[in-house]
Amino acid sequence: MRPIEKHSIIEINNVTKDFGSVRALNGVSMQIKQGEFFSLLGPSGCGKTTLLRMISGFETPTSGSISIAGESMEDVPPNLRPTNMVFQSYAIFPHLNVAENVGYGLKKLKLSSDEIEGRINEALKLVDLTGYGTREAHALSGGQRQRVALARALIMQPKVLLLDEPLSALDKKLREAMQVELRRLQQTVGITFVLVTHDQEEALVMSDRIAVMFEGEVAQVDTPEFLYREPHNKQVASFIGVMNFVPARVIKSSLKSVEIEVETLGVTKLPAKKKYLAGSKITIGIRPEMLTIVYEKKLKQQKTFEATVSTRSYFGDMTYYEVLIGNTDIKANVSMRNTVGRPVLEPGTKTHVAWSNDSLTIIDEN
């Protein structure tokens, strides 16, 4: 584990942004910590890019404030902010070659030509483009352009590196490789990275923490593990991965645990973080991988329910089933790793699905 300094480098305080009559951001607040890989995740139009552009200075908040490294960014233009950005289109200057692109921002700093050359070479080495300095911009592939954009931003030694959907233009293989590489790069340089993405998998793989945004508001800020395991609401739960929702009713509740009756699954007791009103309705979430199709007939003490396979999607290593619980038409998604002794079930097959208390998550809807 690398040490994470706990103080925050970016403070976003109750920021609202209106474009004409459209409210793009509504009272957004968050703290981004020094040295962390932070992602803004959400569907298109959720305001994540607007927020990033406000941090970089290309947009100004209608109300609220943003400060970076303890300094208010009000009226500070983009060229004077301690941030650098990797643009979605990469924005490589087409009239300059790779080295000129990478060294673009250094000219202002009045360095000796030796020093400039040294820093350019260092930056190119960092992104694995040593020897590409004299290449023309138009002779680069998509992946290389992205590396140039990264080097050009990192060479400025910013306090915060902003990345606007940097992987969306790459094909799947390259994208996955770059996810790992970006993460490695961030750990090497130790700079705070703020990434905008609509790809939940990308955010989960790369981030220390993720802010999930919907319709101009922050739904949840958490580590990837917590976001996945304990989503605050249905929207977050279904945006990050797949989640089965089952309605339930509170029977008895204390500060530490709650006894509930889950529809079709029966009565069970779960640990709780707060007290629920007896009789109130809540929603239970179950991840597909937490459910198991029972192939052996020995049911033992396992909790199971009867189910009928309605559809199946075969992915090679995994099979994703949609089953109907019991005789109801409540659907549940089940994912199974295809190992020895687990034949792929065809639609219509009746089977048993096992679950456990640990696999249930209480989802607050308020």
Added chain:
Amino acid sequence: MQKASKFLLLYAVLYFLFLYAPIFLLPIFAFNDSAIISFPLSGVTLDWFFLLWETEALHDALYNSVMIAIIAATLSTALGIFAARAATRYDFPGKKGITGFLLLPIVLPEIIVGVALLVVMVQLGLSLSAWTVVIGHVLICTPFAIVILSSAFKSFDMSLEEASQDLGVGKIGTFFRVILPMVTPGLISSFLIAFTISLDEFIIAFFLTGTDVTLPVYIWGQLRFPARLPSVMALGFLMVTLSLILLAIAEYFRRRSVKYTNIESQNTTQSEETIF
């Protein structure tokens, strides 16, 4: 591809003859060894070109024309930059109407523009000179400059400007280090086309010229003397050749500017350049 019918082929050939046959007469008679413009041709000569070389008045007219064309092309390109930038980068009320009016002089009859300008100049008490011609030519060249520069500015990816600012360079620095170098081919193309238009323009020059006649006005004056006709043909041949060369160079730069500025938008959405 479907094969074109014979009729359509004939139509196309006739059409091209109609367009270009008269222009092909220029070189034919420019090199013809006879003072009379008629067939049959009598022989090949370069005399008419030597005659041009020796005519003092022609040199003055050529000098006037070139100077007027250079100044008019520079001014209209400079004005075009502002209009093109405004039309492609900013939103303001009445934008469509304003840009439409900017381009109107392209379709206005030149004789109307010429007469109107003459009236204004006289009312203002300005004496006619090469400068009044410059003003008239700026008026008709600017719309062309706007059209050419708009296509250069329009295909320019906004994020390039932002990237420059993001890297610590202010607005003025960004203009000189990113915008200008990238639209330079467009500027050259705009300048050359405006230059060509000004050089060849007759009607407005005819109305607004004082004693400093331009080349087309000089040619028109020479038509009264049948003996000068072959040398006018020679001059016409030179002007057509020069215009074609300039337009070819301008087109080369215009395409380069579009190609140049489009590199960035390749992986995002790429729209064909359209003007306004």
